[in-house]
Amino acid sequence: MPPSSSKNSRYHQQWQPHLPDECWESIFKHLTNPHDLESLSLVSRHFLSLSNRLLTHLTVYPHTLPLLPALLRRFTTLTTIKLAPYIKADIDALLSQIASFDLPSLHSLDVSHQDTFPSHGLRQFSQKFPTLKSLNCSHTDPDLVLIAECFPNLEEIDLTDADLQVKALTSGLKKLRKVDLSGIYNFRDSSIFTLCLNCVSLEALVLDDTGSLSEIGIANAIRQRPQLRSLAVRGDNVTLELIDSLVSLKCLTCLDLSHSTISDDALCALADGVLPLRELSLGDCSGYQYSGISCLLRMCNNLQHLDLQDTEFLNDECVIELSLLLANLNVVKLGGNKNLTDLSLFAIMHNCPLITEIRMERTSVGKQKVEEDCLAVNSHVKFLYLACNSCLNDESVKMIASVCPNLEMMDLSCCKRVSKSAVEVLWRCCKIQRMDLACLGHQLSQFQFQVNFEVPTLFMLNLSRLSISNDELSLISKSCYKLKELKLDYCDKITTSGVKQVVKNCKQLRMISLYYCKKVSSDIVSWMVLARPSLRKIIAPRSSRHIVDQRDHFLRHGCFVEWI
Known part of the structure; x- marks a missing residue:
């Protein structure tokens, strides 16, 4: 190499900008596909070290077991470890093995759907990780006395369909912030009252299919925790007394009343409370009509997530009017409403400028033609779920693709009248990442x-x-x-x-x-x-x-x- 070239090379090396690790990590975190980290880890030892830090969740499958020691040595910044359901391994020994590694950031453990509850393993696990914050032991037979003894700082626990010692939960875990009690049939009114009374930090509560609890019992309990931010009471008769309690929760941002019976009067009373709701789920609810939901949505100016799946009275006219009230909406779920057509879909895209995800499976999208001059491009829409729409055809899909240029995911599975337009989506949507085309075009001749x-x-x-x-x-x-x-x-x-x-x-x-x-x-x-x-x-x-x-x-x- 000539002297001048050598000098220029040394000059560029000297002035090459050096990015701190924090900047590289920030760049890596913006990768849309986590699998891309594997490719980056092959670039250099420096990138390997940085990518190792970014893996925070690990699921242990049966085929992972031989590789587990190597994985735990490599990924030392893990925050969550989940054991795959019914892993058919010695869970006690597995937890003891995990506890032998240095994982200073680990704060969440999932041992759900296991044949036996790993009491011995959890004792050893707790000696290494006594500050565990989150534990999922749903669909097991958990020893809550042992859990309270081993993890006194626990903040989140999932007990879905678990067989409980109720007293241990209500008195031994007083730092809980989030509790899921779905499917717990031996939980009484007095138990939920004591839980809310003792857990002074409680912010999120899930009560799904808890047949032994009364609406009055739930209402009295949640009054003890006015700082609740998230509440799910599914499958019940939502009475005005329960609504009165809900209205007292002035911090409530997430409310799930799915599969319940609720009246228009109850929804209007809830609207009068002017709660700061951001997420509302009324999927598969009965007993109310358009007047009730419109009254509530008029008062929910900041709603970002709305679930109205399987709502019998909902039609295009209702959705068009409701969409005008939802300027800040990000996610909407309208699946199972057979009276909704293309008019509803395009109204949401037009009237909800911030919408990113639309779920309209099992509707009648494709049945009603929309004139092109009535369409508006929405660059925020990224996820469209239109599976099982028997009326959806190629013409409708092409029109949808034309107004969603930034689409990243589209589900057209079981749309039996759709064929070549799936290729049109790939052509028009230059950011498309995932497509589900299973059972596409089964009612058509070969294409x-x-x-x-x-x-x-x-x-x-x-x-x-x-x-x-x-x-x-x-x-x-x-x-x-x-x-x-x-x-x-x-x-x-x-x-x-x-x-x-x-x-x-x-x-x-x-x-x-x-x-x-x-x-x-x-x-x-x-x-x-x-x-x-x-x-x-x-x-x-x-x-x-x-x-x-x-x-x-x-x-x-x-x-x-x-x-x-």
């Missing part, structure tokens, strides 16, 4: 799924039960080459050669499901594991002795293979 343009943002695609050919699949793999998750269940035309083409073209593929792909040989599994090192999970087309015998071998390559 060609031709994706002959690049879709570099797409990382999850569900093509289950589609009659696509190897040629179509090959074209998809070339166009959507950054796919990380691909589901091909029940794709009868796909053969071994078609799957090989996908594995060759999609160099970042992490999961592929081939369940009941009759023309795909199970022998391909070995080839996939070796040919594509990025693969972490394969659902094999069928079970075979070959797969069973090599399962541990696949795990050593970092890939878990299963069959259903």
Whole structure:
């Protein structure tokens, strides 16, 4: 190298800007797909160290067990560990093993859905992590006396469908901030009253399907905790007495009354309380009409999340009028309302400028044509769930795609009149990341799924039960080459050669499901594991002795293979 070039090189190295670790971490946290951290960790040891710090949640599956010590040594900033349901391992020994590692940030543990409650393991676990803040022991038989003894600083506990010693909960865990008591049938009015009285920091309470509690008992209890911010009382008859108690909760921002019976008078009385609600769930509620919900929404100026699923009286006219009251809405759920059509969907997009997620599964979207000059582009919409809309057709889907340029996720599964417009979504929505197209176009004659343009943002695609050919699949793999998750269940035309083409073209593929792909040989599994090192999970087309015998071998390559 000439002297001048060498000098310039040293100059650039000297003045190359150095970003502090905090800046790099901030950049990494903005990655939309957490799997991208794996690629970054391969760039340098510095990036490896930084990416290790950003993994905060770990789920321990059966296939994770051999790798667990290495994972716990690598990811020392974990905040949450979850044991997979019915993991079929010695849970006591597993918790003791976790307790032997240095995890200073760990504050949340999930041992739900286990066959036995790990009393011994939790004792050892508590010696290392006595300041645990959150514990999920739902669907178990928890020893609350032991929990209170081991984790006196516990702030959150999930006891859904658990078999409780009620007294231990109401007297031993006084620092609780959030409690989920869904499905607890031996919880009495006196118990919920004592819980609210003793837990002076309580902010969130979930009472779902608790048949032994009365509305009066719930009303008296929540009056003891006026600082409640979140309350779920599902499946009850919402009386005016309960409403009077709700109105006293001047900090209440989240209210869930799903599956309940509630009158218009009750909703209007709730509106009179002028609560600072940001989230409201009235899904599958009965007993009220449009006058009641409109009265309430007029007073909820800052509502961001609204659930009105399975509401019998709701129609396009109602939704159009209600949408005018919801300028700050981010998420709306309207699934199961058969009287809602395209008019409701486009009214929400037009009148709710901040909307990001719309769920309208099992409605009549596609039934009512909307003129193009009545449409307005909404750049905030990112998630659209339109599954099981029997009226939805290609024309409607194209119109939807034209007004949602920043769409990231679209669910068109079981929309049996939709076909080629799914490709139109991939073409128009340049930020699309996930698409669910399972059972697409089953009422139509064969159509060609031709994706002959690049879709570099797409990382999850569900093509289950589609009659696509190897040629179509090959074209998809070339166009959507950054796919990380691909589901091909029940794709009868796909053969071994078609799957090989996908594995060759999609160099970042992490999961592929081939369940009941009759023309795909199970022998391909070995080839996939070796040919594509990025693969972490394969659902094999069928079970075979070959797969069973090599399962541990696949795990050593970092890939878990299963069959259903």
